[in-house]
Amino acid sequence: MTKLPRSDRGQAFPIYIMMVAGLLFLALAFFAVGKASALRNGSQGAADAAALAAAQQARTNFGPGFYASLLGNMLDAFLVAPFDVPCSEAQRLASANDADEKLCYPTPGYLRDRITVEVEGRKPVDSPVLPGSENKKAKAEATALIEFRCPNPKVVDADSNGVPELFTFTCRNGEIIEIVPASPPPWESVSRTLFDVRLVDQ
Structure with a gap:
């Protein structure tokens, strides 16, 4: 069996140490990348939940204004009017997902359009x-x-007389809703049919 001279064994040891250090660095780098990816995914989940929560609360808040617009025969004006964004609801859902709401704003447009929420995770x-x-x-x-x-x-x-007695809505899902402005149904029973809420790309 051939043995390395003592001097060669001494030279091999630093190389071995460098290889171990390099492998350890790579392991730490992969761990860091994995952690960053997991945190990014968690923040995206928090942002999705926050945006949906704000939009759903906004839809709930539409009830009085929607019915008032029917009574005044001003539905089109209601659908393009500015509305308050319930950013507190966005923060509540972001917080439940270990993040904080940093931005929360509407993008005006016909049919009540969009609510955008930006969040930041709490863990570095x-x-x-x-x-x-x-x-x-x-x-x-x-x-x-x-x-x-x-x-x-x-x-x-x-x-x-300019005051409608009945509105008949034929919705895109085929459902038909009849609303008597003077005696409307509970908002929660029709709001999800009248207004759809979903995540979209910007």
Whole structure:
């Protein structure tokens, strides 16, 4: 069996140490990347939940204004009017997902359009192999659409006095809703049919 001279064995030891150090660095780097990816995914989930929550609460808040617009025969004006964005609801859902709401705003448009929420995760990447990562937190953004899906209702004004007695909405899912403005149904029973809420790309 051939043996390495003592001097060769001494030279091999630093190489071995460097290889072990290199492998350890790579392991830490992969761990940091994996942690950053997990934090990013968590923040995206928080942003999605926050945007949907804000949009759903906005839809709930539409009830009084929607019915008032029917009584005043001003539905089109209601659908394009500015509305308050319930950003507190966005923060509540972001917080439940270990993040904080940083931006929350509507994008005006016909049929009540969009609510965008940006969140920042609470946990930093904090990796020894990524400089500055001790303060680096994952950010994500999501946009929810509130879509009025029952346009062009049929209006009955039997007295021809400009005050409609009945609105018949034929919605895109085929459902038909009849609303008497003077005696409307509970908002929660019709709101999800009249207004769809879903996540969309910006």
